[in-house]
Amino acid sequence: MSMTVGIGHGDDVDSINDIKHGGIDAAMDRLGVEQLRARRSVKWSVTSGDQLGAFIAESDLPLAPTVRDAITAAVAQGLTGYLPAVVSDETAAACADFQQRRFGWTVDPGHVQLLPDVLGAFAFTIGHLVGPGTPVVLPTPAYMPFLELPGALGTELRTLPMDQVDGRFVLDPQRLAAALDGGGLLVLINPHNPAGQVATGDELLAVADVVEATGATVFADEIHSPLVYPGHQHIPYAALDERTAAHTVTAVSASKGWNLPGLACAQLIMTSAEHRRRWSASPFVVRHGTSPLGAVAASAAYSVEGVAHLDAVVDYLRRGRDLFADRIAKAPSIGYAAPEATYIHWLDLRKADIDPGEVAKRTDVLGTNGTACGTAGFLRLTLATSHAVIGEIADRLVGLVD
Ligand SMILES: Cc1ncc(COP(=O)(O)O)c(C=O)c1O
Missing domain, CATH: 3.90.1150.10 (Aspartate Aminotransferase, domain 1)
Structure with missing residues (x-):
């Protein structure tokens, strides 16, 4: 060939x-x-x-260009050490502002914390935000590492094959309730990798009802939300109502929309006071390692330019x-x-x-x-x-x- x-x-x-x-x-x-x-x-x-x-x-x-300029300026300034609070605060504010402008979700910048990447945020959630032994419930198909990471961390993984209805992958509420029986950590990838779907408000509300009834927690992976095509609207799951805000931890990042995964900066949005308390109580070493260059790049990415x-x-x-x-x-x-x-x-x-x-x-x-x-x-x-x-x-x- x-x-x-x-x-x-x-x-x-x-x-x-x-x-x-x-x-x-x-x-x-x-x-x-x-x-x-x-x-x-x-x-x-x-x-x-x-x-x-x-x-x-x-x-x-x-x-x-604005991201490239920001990284270049940061390197020229010598911002190649550890992440200063003043820089992470700027990125948290930029992330919250982007969520507001793009999706109409009002996020308190004080609820945004930085971690190097979304998979690390997932591992942090398993290790520190939910109780020990909480099983992970993963609708499939799913982004490949989610099938491997729970086991690697010694956590039970319950896969939940989605149904295919008219070419669309959908979650069956009854089987979801059975998988989450007694609580669990549901991985909700939206927009979806690999199916490319944007969940509708009704689909998200149906999930919320089951999660609320079972006392589960949601890890909302919204890394692909900047990349939504015309005709579809991303709805942040935690923004649906007070219930979802309280039972969700949301992971976002500029890494897919602006191609920055190598710069190591994801954002964890904790809308639950209990999750924020647990974040503060966790050892510093497990929430450390975000790159200042990644933080600067994310701030530039989320700017109007x-x-x-x-x-x-x-x-x-x-x-x-x-x-x-x-x-x-x-x-x-x-x-x-x-x-x-x-x-x-x-x-x-x-x-x-x-x-x-x-x-x-x-x-x-x-x-x-x-x-x-x-x-x-x-x-x-x-x-x-x-x-x-x-x-x-x-x-x-x-x-x-x-
Ligand atoms: C749905 C989803 N989650 C997480 C990741 C990984 O993100 P990170 O590099 O921030 O861990 C990817 C990467 O493609 C992804 O598609």
Whole structure:
């Protein structure tokens, strides 16, 4: 197989960060495979030849200039030590302000704490915010590490396969109640990875009723909430009503919307006074380690300028999604519902009789087998890349059913 991607021929590695001239489209059009490999991101450094990496939530889109400027200024200032309170307070305020502007959720900045990443926030929640021995209830499919982390921490994991109704993954309230019987920690990923769904108000309220009746706690992973496409509205779960505010800990981050996971700064929003008390009572060492550069970057991301960049990113991703949907439609036996949010795409290969575990070998497209998400027969792809690469990936998959 030869690389048929008609992607860019620019020879300036720095052009991938230079969007001041021509916007995101121009930057992405200039972007060639050589440049991407030179960038040494995970997906481009572990692939070679014709291989295209689509297994990790990393973005090839340009960094927001305001974020880049903020990091550069912080480095010039020497902000490379530990995280000062004055910096974390700024990020907490910026995070709260973003939640208000974007989703209409009024968050007290004093309820926002920083941790290096969302998975660490989940581990912190298991270790310090819920009682010892609290089982984790995880609807599947789910972002892969959630299937591994509870066991690694010595915590019981109860997986709860979601039902598929008209192509949508939904939670059955009765089975949810059974899984949460006696309490538990429910992982609520919204927008959803890998299904790409944005939960509706009714869906969230149905969950809230069960959680309240069982005395459970919710870990609301809303890391993908900045990346919602037009026609859908993210509703922060804790913002639904007083009950959800009291039984939820919410994890957010600029790491997906603005591609900053390497800068190690997530935000934990604790709307429960009891959770805030437990946070303060926990050993300092387990809530330490957020990067000051990540905190500065998150503040810039959440600023008005940072959000203008985000909107341009969402628009580029949306057009990439639509292009992918058009091309994949040429193989109707591949089940596909275009994501309502996120650049994560979830393909049902059962009817097409394609083994997801064979796709990499047959197409050189490296995605994730749905079994790693707890659901067999599906393929998960992350498509935060140029439209040329997205089109190529779609064509190779369609080629499997020709
Ligand atoms: C739903 C979800 N949660 C958590 C993470 C990991 O976030 P972090 O790197 O902040 O731990 C990801 C990364 O892709 C994700 O998609």
